[in-house]
Amino acid sequence: MENKLKEEARKLLKEGKVDYIVGYGKGTVKFRTSPLITNKEEDIEGLVINPFIANNLSRYPAEIKGKLGIVVKGCDSRSLVSLIQDNKVKRDDIVILGVPCEGVVDIKKLVEQIGADIDQVKEIDKEGDNLIVKMDGSKKTVLFGDVIFDKCFGCEYPTPLEYDILLGSEVSPRVELEKSLKKIKEFEDINAPERWRYWKEQFSKCIRCYACRNVCPACFCERCFVDVNIPQWITTYGSWQDNLVFQLIRTLHVAGRCSDCGECERSCPVGITLRSLQRKMVEEVKGLFNYETGVDKDAPPVFTHYEATDPEEFIK
Amino acid sequence: MGYKKIKKDQLNTFLSELSKDYTVVLPSRSGGQVVFAPWDGKNTDFLDWYKNTIIPPKALFFPPVEEMFRFRKGEEGYEIEELMPDKRQQIIFGIRPCDARALKIIDMLFADTYKDPYYLRRRENSLLVGLSCNEPCDTCFCASLDISPGQSEDVDILCTDVSDNLLIEAISEKGSNLLSEMSGLSDAGSEEESKAKEMRKSAKEKIARQINLSGLQEKMRSNFENREYWEKASKKCMACGICTYVCPTCHCFDINDENRKKEGKRVRSWDSCKFPLFTRMPMENPRHEKWRRMRQRYHHKFEYYPMNFGTIACTGCGRCIRECPVNVDVTEIIGGI
């Protein structure tokens, strides 16, 4: 896949079909990859595709001027399509390089599985369904399926639905929805006051770095409501109350646009379980309006549209 | 005063003794995060897993959100209620050498012409007990900034983990006074001392990440207008506030009045030069484009701070590298200039 990507990327740049390639390069933190954005052919050699390509790069097209050749996994492609539906990205301005995706490694889970600090790990190889983790003088084998992100278990579209160039052969979806929604189901089983207390505690940690918003491709408001000060909706500094209200409103703003890419939760420096909010809304939007984010670029976005028959039994 | 020592499984009694007169704050796991939190009176297992916190110790002195005072409009003008931090003495146990240095660095700012009472009161009421790093992280590059992972002049007391023992060494006078009052410590032998020295040396050698600081300020000045460089460097940045908020030396803040009817409060909170709205309230953010904001952060640390205070405002703790969602790496950016 990697070689095919390099080949295609070079060609795109050389033929002037794109101004930039947006892909993944090697990171400088153990095993992480990092976005590689370049207009130079000589940088193409640095492109990688491996089980650590966590970032959702579809945040970039709305920001970077010019035509882009962009690398996307299944979930990312749906973010991109959603942006096309919302007229934030023009389909003609991007060349989509699709990665059929078997799942991405959640380094936190990996660390738990091997019971050692990630810094002690020297090398990780994927062999079939296993990851071979080499440490100083020892070796551990973990099941790939045990260390991927929760979102990946429930991923119904691991192969991008929208692409110009597919970099490998299609991957069939895992059907482990239960595993993917486990945290959410467990959360729903506790009573309302406890649920509220949970979020109160979670958002007491929030430092309002806005990473969750800034990495999210669905958060594209030109001026976010938290940055509006006349009237001021919520204070610029954090109290758990305002932090929670901020996130709840953000959750509603991205409902129907969220592809469950998981970037918000992965980025949050204080480990707030944001996916439990976002993914819950994915379920609700599907249940209420039979709508899935980014599976059809010609469909109207769910909240710009309505049906006379939309559910309303809750309205008295 | 020579080295003292205590068996690691006795640390409990040592901490209990300290707890009599101080609030002891140490690394603990809370909500899946490693944070400095008041000691629960029992656990000392952090010695086994603790590397460093994500939120730096600056937060203990300069909290993310701080109410400065409350005000009320009374019959005769405003009544002000001061909200100074309480005077209780606290011990920060387990602070890393880089973070202790970071406090020294921001002391210069908070105790400059304007003496910040909130920060300084907390600093005065605190005693730092450092813990040397035997196993630096992959992201650490403190050695390039003249910080030794195993040593520190910036704490009051320094502990070093030497197999079964914790070697304890008084660094400041405050620290030495405290140690002399403590029971339960025994004198360390020369064997342990030399072992500690060895560990310090090896810790320093383990640090692989580096930045080259020679002639840096000069280079930065001449690179300042190099828009192409900064645009490229900032291209992937998401303009969030993580790197500044997890940085032990970033210190920018915002002040807001929050009022409702006839009363309100003045609140100070962390702010970040990475945000487009930074300084927008008093005037305008002159740095509309992301690359300008990126440049600001690095120039502030590596050029302006040295100009103002004679020291670089980075300790090589590596937090910004590790926590950045897109892995923007300060060593690459500074190295590339």
Add this chain to the structure above:
Amino acid sequence: MEETKWEPKVVGFLCHWCSYAGADLTGSARMEYPHNIRIIRVPCSGRIDPMFILRALQNGLDGVLVSGCHPGDCHYQSGNFHARRKFAVTRKLLEYVGIEPERVQFSWVAASEGPKMAQVVKEFVEGVRKVGPNRLFKDEIKDGE
């Protein structure tokens, strides 16, 4: 103690063309409904941002009623249809995070439905009374609460 004296305090966001007019009608017809509600008129149910609801609760109100024209009757044609989608997810989310569903109610009330308005408010206030004072956004959650 204070508890016994507690009366729910709720806010109603009513659309100008139907529900507000409906509430007006209850007044001019001298129909009784609980005084616990303060009404804020908005142009259309489509104007109601979920933020209004959350802020009202954050500011300590015990409940929020949102009301607009019946589907098909919106003065702006589709305001309430769009709002309906928004409300559906809002309600799910609020309940999910632990806000008692009784605190937030949506209704359709036409300009001619004075009695319905009175009934809706009455039932709503009773529901809020049952779940008690809104302490959700209070800083301390006391034991036993």
